[in-house]
Amino acid sequence: MPGLIISPRARIFHGHEWVYASEIKKAFGNPQPGDVITLKDFRDRPLGTGIYNPASQIVARRFSRRRQDLDLDFFTRRIQQSLNLRKETEGLDETLARIVWSESDGIPGLIVDRYGDHLCVQTTTLAMDMRKDIIRDALVAILNPKSITLRNDSPSRKAEGMEQYIELIHGENPGAFIVEANGLQYEIDLIDGQKTGLYLDQLQAHAEVAKMAKGLRVLDCFTNQGGFALACAKAGAAKVTAVDISASACASARKNAELNNLDIEVIEANVFDFLKAAKPEYDLIILDPPSFTKNKKTLNDAMRGYKEIHLRALKLLDKGGFLSTFCCSHHASRELFLENLASASVDAKKALRLVAEHSQRPDHPIMVTLPETSYLKGFTSQLIATR
Incomplete structure (x- = not known):
């Protein structure tokens, strides 16, 4: 697996999960944009596995402290773990919630908002964008939603060198529909609305x-x-x-x-x-x-x-x-x-x-x-x- 040697005193040694260009000592194995890479310290000791994009200021984002791949099994396990966390949170309705939130759930650059039977997904890193079909399959297997909207119109995608777009990747366009929060009803439209729901x-x-x-x-x-x-x-x-x-x-x-x-x-x-x-x-x-x-x-x-x-x-x-x-x-x-x-x-x-x-x-x-x-x-x- 290609990878990066991280310089001493980089923030990753203090628990952070990001690696900036200034913190890289050298690359090996010819890593390509969107690749899964291994991260090592200056003494060649493993620091975990990350995703790579030299077009971004954040060149690498660690998603595991051991060797790991971004396959269907990985996404299924991590998404299920994040969903379980919401289910276990007292007073939180997991059917109207952000069920995956990027680094906080160990999947850097993936955001999944759940509105009942409909999901709104954002991929804000190149590696996640390249694996959107696998992510879709994992979400369908876990939640069986009626629709999944890929709402990739965030300006933050520019930092990763990606275009902005909106795409329906599962099911049919639900159009405008009603959700309830705090005893109030809201009309949202995941595709044609101004924002990604609420x-x-x-x-x-x-x-x-x-x-x-x-x-x-x-x-x-x-x-x-x-x-x-x-x-x-x-x-x-x-x-x-x-x-x-x-x-x-x-x-x-x-x-x-x-x-x-x-x-x-x-x-x-x-x-x-x-x-x-x-x-x-x-x-x-x-x-x-x-x-x-x-x-x-x-x-x-x-x-x-x-x-x-x-x-x-x-x-x-x-x-x-x-x-x-x-x-x-x-x-x-x-x-x-x-x-x-x-x-x-x-x-x-x-x-x-x-x-x-x-x-x-x-x-x-x-x-x-x-x-x-x-x-x-x-x-x-x-x-x-x-x-």
């Missing part, structure tokens, strides 16, 4: 924030399909306003409100502009934007963006009001994001009391030695009298 990682946070919404005037910014807005309306909010710049997202939010017989106001607008012009008439404001940064180079610009929406939101809250704010970029650490919120409160001359902390749903497991798997963080704070 933001499954935020379903837990929807319920957590909604617990505070009864009797409050709620503003849900970057609402997408109305997740927070609908949860708050169902929980008995006095009034709910949802804002998103996307016309299709707003249409989805209105459709979902209609499905659930809930009354929410949906406004198509740029959230930054909306917050600047809005009147201070809200008791709970939710900020759940898409990632403002995909890399370290733009992190400072992203943090300025977060601070701006924090400042504008805080000015719209009266004493006793709540601000729930979220960041979905692993490049912005929990500490950095909390510091950003604190800095905004100082500039706004507002005192905040932290009342809740939020993270990604358990179907997006976090690996201790892979900080990149811990990406979603959120804080709910309450405005108190200025001291």
Whole structure:
């Protein structure tokens, strides 16, 4: 088997699973893009098996600490293990969940979201993309789904030198269908929809924030399909306003409100502009934007963006009001994001009391030695009298 000799002090010696070009001492056996390769240390001792793509900054990703191949048996075992983990997680419905999440489940570059009888799959590494037929066969054998949609339109594929596309690889196109989460119904379309179904990682946070919404005037910014807005309306909010710049997202939010017989106001607008012009008439404001940064180079610009929406939101809250704010970029650490919120409160001359902390749903497991798997963080704070 071809492979790589890893230089001393590389992150893989500290438990990480990625190998960057700068950490390679030399290659042997002429490995080709997408190959399964062996990894060795500088003393020729085995470090495990990985996948190879010299077109990516992450040249190799380890998926096993022993010799292993990416065959049907491998995928069947790993997918079944990840499914069992979700089944054993208390309070998690494995029929509406991310049942495979890349490195966190030992299959780097494979994401599988389950929506009842339908699966939405992403292959974000070349090795997984080359083995999509084997992956399909394993999923059919384990879950017998009615359809499998390969939703490979993620920009992250460019980093692996791959094209973006959407393809049905099993069954028939289900079209738009209804799923239920937190007692709410949502219409999703895995092929023609704007996103890959729901933001499954935020379903837990929807319920957590909604617990505070009864009797409050709620503003849900970057609402997408109305997740927070609908949860708050169902929980008995006095009034709910949802804002998103996307016309299709707003249409989805209105459709979902209609499905659930809930009354929410949906406004198509740029959230930054909306917050600047809005009147201070809200008791709970939710900020759940898409990632403002995909890399370290733009992190400072992203943090300025977060601070701006924090400042504008805080000015719209009266004493006793709540601000729930979220960041979905692993490049912005929990500490950095909390510091950003604190800095905004100082500039706004507002005192905040932290009342809740939020993270990604358990179907997006976090690996201790892979900080990149811990990406979603959120804080709910309450405005108190200025001291």
